[in-house]
Amino acid sequence: MLQFQEIAKSEKTSARAGELHLVHGVIKTPVFMPVGTLASVKSISPEELMECGAQIILGNTYHLNLRPGCDVIEKFSGLHGFMNWEKPILTDSGGFQIFSLAKLAEITEAGAAFQSHIDGSRHLLSPERAVDIQTCLDSDIMMCLDQCIQYPADWQTTKNALELTTRWARRCRDHWQQTTKRKNALFGIVQGGMYKDLRSISAHALADLDFPGYAVGGLSVGEPKDVMYEMADHTLPLLPDHKPKYIMGVGTPEDLVELVALGADMFDCVLPSRNARNGQLITSSGNFNISNARFRHDTDPIDPQCTCYTCRNYSAAYLRHLYMAKELLAYRLNTIHNIHYFISLMTAIRSAIINGEFEVFRKNFYAKRAGGK
Amino acid sequence: MLQFQEIAKSEKTSARAGELHLVHGVIKTPVFMPVGTLASVKSISPEELMECGAQIILGNTYHLNLRPGCDVIEKFSGLHGFMNWEKPILTDSGGFQIFSLAKLAEITEAGAAFQSHIDGSRHLLSPERAVDIQTCLDSDIMMCLDQCIQYPADWQTTKNALELTTRWARRCRDHWQQTTKRKNALFGIVQGGMYKDLRSISAHALADLDFPGYAVGGLSVGEPKDVMYEMADHTLPLLPDHKPKYIMGVGTPEDLVELVALGADMFDCVLPSRNARNGQLITSSGNFNISNARFRHDTDPIDPQCTCYTCRNYSAAYLRHLYMAKELLAYRLNTIHNIHYFISLMTAIRSAIINGEFEVFRKNFYAKRAGGK
Numbered sequence: 001m002l003q004f005q006e007i008a009k010s011e012k013t014s015a016r017a018g019e020l021h022l023v024h025g026v027i028k029t030p031v032f033m034p035v036g037t038l039a040s041v042k043s044i045s046p047e048e049l050m051e052c053g054a055q056i057i058l059g060n061t062y063h064l065n066l067r068p069g070c071d072v073i074e075k076f077s078g079l080h081g082f083m084n085w086e087k088p089i090l091t092d093s094g095g096f097q098i099f100s101l102a103k104l105a106e107i108t109e110a111g112a113a114f115q116s117h118i119d120g121s122r123h124l125l126s127p128e129r130a131v132d133i134q135t136c137l138d139s140d141i142m143m144c145l146d147q148c149i150q151y152p153a154d155w156q157t158t159k160n161a162l163e164l165t166t167r168w169a170r171r172c173r174d175h176w177q178q179t180t181k182r183k184n185a186l187f188g189i190v191q192g193g194m195y196k197d198l199r200s201i202s203a204h205a206l207a208d209l210d211f212p213g214y215a216v217g218g219l220s221v222g223e224p225k226d227v228m229y230e231m232a233d234h235t236l237p238l239l240p241d242h243k244p245k246y247i248m249g250v251g252t253p254e255d256l257v258e259l260v261a262l263g264a265d266m267f268d269c270v271l272p273s274r275n276a277r278n279g280q281l282i283t284s285s286g287n288f289n290i291s292n293a294r295f296r297h298d299t300d301p302i303d304p305q306c307t308c309y310t311c312r313n314y315s316a317a318y319l320r321h322l323y324m325a326k327e328l329l330a331y332r333l334n335t336i337h338n339i340h341y342f343i344s345l346m347t348a349i350r351s352a353i354i355n356g357e358f359e360v361f362r363k364n365f366y367a368k369r370a371g372g373k
Numbered sequence: 374m375l376q377f378q379e380i381a382k383s384e385k386t387s388a389r390a391g392e393l394h395l396v397h398g399v400i401k402t403p404v405f406m407p408v409g410t411l412a413s414v415k416s417i418s419p420e421e422l423m424e425c426g427a428q429i430i431l432g433n434t435y436h437l438n439l440r441p442g443c444d445v446i447e448k449f450s451g452l453h454g455f456m457n458w459e460k461p462i463l464t465d466s467g468g469f470q471i472f473s474l475a476k477l478a479e480i481t482e483a484g485a486a487f488q489s490h491i492d493g494s495r496h497l498l499s500p501e502r503a504v505d506i507q508t509c510l511d512s513d514i515m516m517c518l519d520q521c522i523q524y525p526a527d528w529q530t531t532k533n534a535l536e537l538t539t540r541w542a543r544r545c546r547d548h549w550q551q552t553t554k555r556k557n558a559l560f561g562i563v564q565g566g567m568y569k570d571l572r573s574i575s576a577h578a579l580a581d582l583d584f585p586g587y588a589v590g591g592l593s594v595g596e597p598k599d600v601m602y603e604m605a606d607h608t609l610p611l612l613p614d615h616k617p618k619y620i621m622g623v624g625t626p627e628d629l630v631e632l633v634a635l636g637a638d639m640f641d642c643v644l645p646s647r648n649a650r651n652g653q654l655i656t657s658s659g660n661f662n663i664s665n666a667r668f669r670h671d672t673d674p675i676d677p678q679c680t681c682y683t684c685r686n687y688s689a690a691y692l693r694h695l696y697m698a699k700e701l702l703a704y705r706l707n708t709i710h711n712i713h714y715f716i717s718l719m720t721a722i723r724s725a726i727i728n729g730e731f732e733v734f735r736k737n738f739y740a741k742r743a744g745g746k
Contacts, residue, residue, distance in 0.1 A: 038694075038695075038698045038700055039691070039694065039695075040695060040698075040700045040701075040702045042700065042701055042702075043701035043702060043705075044702070045702065045705075046686075067694065067697065067698055068669070068690065068693075068694040068697075071670070072669060072670055072690055072694065075670050075672050075690065076672060076688070076690075082688075082690075082691055082694075083691065084686050084687060084691070296441070296445060297444070297445055297448050299448050299449060313419075313457050314457060315449070315455075317441065317445055317448065317449075317455070318412070318455055318456065318457070320441075321411075321412065321440065321441040321445065321455075322411075322412075322413060324440065324441075325411045325413075325440055327411055327413045327415065328413075328415055328416035328701060328704055328705070329413045329415075329416060329417070329418065331701055332416075332418075332701070332705070
């Protein structure tokens with residue numbers, strides 16, 4: 001059963017450091033969770049993830065249910081055995097993928113009926129089925145099925161979606177209580193778009209359902225940055241402080257620092273891995289596109305201070321060459337660097353919180369990021 | 374300076390085991406050399422190459438001269454520093470790539486004028502320039518520039534090409550002697566197509582030029598397998614036995630066994646890495662396409678006897694899933710397995726030769742390969 005302890009708190013902000021005990025291990029928060037949608041964090045191995053300091057990774061219910069399917073993963077007693085990853089796994093429920101990927105999605109009280117984006121086959125993902133699939137995946141943390149909506153959306157549409165999300169959350173919780181031993185945790189997802197009153201309704205309704213942890217969904221979907229922070233600032237305090245608080249699908253290094261300051265404990269985002277595959281390297285002194293001609297003869301690592309495998313062993317010129325030549329190794333080396341950077345950032349944030357220096361850290365972080373190579 | 378010692382020889386065949394001393398280390402022959410055309414063995418890292426047992430890898434003069442260019446690689450004092458590989462490197466001269474890839478190639482006595490396949494820029498690769506580029510790359514073994522021709526080709530065309538190849542070989546050798554300290558070796562390349570008389574002329578002419586080692590080029594270009602073996606069988610004995618003999622661009626596991634039996638010491642081929650990227654896994658009990666549905670639920674490694682990283686850690690079902698989902702990790706895991714298999718095969722061949730059991734090994738090898746999973 002999930003246990004969460006807050007072990008330190010910043011004075012002037014809501015930033016906090018904690019420990020989250022899960023079936024497959026203890027993770028230190030705040031934490032960044034690399035995204036391994038299809039049972040692989042794209043281009044990198046479990047050992048490389050460990051060397052990057054990854055404590056927990058994501059898998060995706062929608063994707064894994066379509067490919068390879070639960071009938072395959074259950075032969076391995078879950079995702080851990082299937083993909084050779086022993087540490088904790090969190091799986092997203094698939095709500096967002098049905099919204100963003102699936103064809104002809106039809107949302108009813110029963111669940112989400114949709115066509116597979118791969119072969120057009122028809123599927124129904126009900127709240128109960130979402131829990132069943134995640135039970136089969138043996139995720140340390142499962143997520144409730146939620147209804148995601150477009151940005152912008154009007155108040156009534158947003159309200160309808162959050163109310164359905166709340167009813168589904170109750171069904172997920174009931175099914176989880178009835179069919180599992182509750183060793184693997186289930187998180188509720190707060191929705192409510194960019195409306196504070198709806199965020200409040202959602203947060204209170206979910207808090208009543210007493211989930212082991214809470215996520216804030218539906219952020220970073222196209223809204224202005226200040227709106228995103230405003231919504232997080234409004235929502236996070238409404239969630240119970242003795243439980244972990246997870247902001248889904250966000251964000252940039254700056255977002256992580258700001259959202260930690262607002263009280264968030266957990267993050268996932270494809271940004272470091274996707275940007276890596278597009279040649280964007282994220283460092284403590286800013287972001288660089290490796291295709292830039294100025295790196296052509298650069299015998300230094302992309303970040304001389306960085307201790308990742310890529311920066312310890314390869315020059316910016318070599319990374320540029322691999323990327324320009326579309327060599328597969330490029331994607332791996334870039335991904336290792338970016339994931340390592342995100343995880344190291346969280347480690348540094350955590351130390352700063354514990355040492356009572358979060359505000360100083362935050363100031364230095366911005367000064368450095370603006371520096372440039 | 375290159376040194377070669379034959380340390381064991383099979384009784385009934387020409388198979389032999391040897392040691393080749395190069396600037397960056399000693400390699401044990403017979404040896405399979407993974408191909409790292411663009412300063413990367415596609416999808417795998419130097420550490421993974423080492424774990425696969427790689428002793429020496431290939432780079433390519435044509436490709437590296439176009440991308441990233443010698444002006445970049447010389448900043449790293451050569452290819453080793455650029456790509457983070459400390460062991461020996463052999464570079465092909467580019468003759469084959471001008472023939473197969475470059476546009477509007479025009480072969481004259483001076484050299485090969487061609488348009489880059491990347492940006493259409495005009496280049497002239499002369500024999501001297503080929504040596505200069507390889508000197509910049511600091512290859513342990515450089516190859517002479519040769520003229521490659523289509524298969525089939527008539528006797529006169531083949532003769533003309535081999536004669537030009539021989540004149541270029543002399544110019545390469547002279548330039549190498551005059552401009553380098555000859556620590557890095559230079560190999561001559563026997564041509565002559567599928568004509569034994571021309572192969573003899575080529576071999577004798579090159580032997581007169583006294584290269585540190587010899588390659589047989591122009592095989593496995595579309596000719597029937599028995600013709601390829603016939604040409605190798607005819608040519609290899611014409612080359613001086615106290616020097617290493619290298620068959621370029623060949624081949625299947627069966628080819629390696631047969632060509633070792635005919636006296637070849639060195640091999641390179643894209644087959645294990647290219648086939649890996651196409652989902653074909655090569656094992657001691659045959660070749661398997663990982664996309665086959667029978668692997669869908671297979672919790673065993675693709676080859677339970679194999680000791681490679683892939684087979685130690687991942688099931689056939691996981692490899693199939695990654696491949697079907699086009700996950701980048703698929704290409705890496707498949708490549709590691711195939712390269713490991715090729716190198717292990719050479720290690721086993723070498724032990725068999727040293728133990729006087731090559732004929733037994735060869736028989737068992739065929740029996741097993743025909744076995745199937």
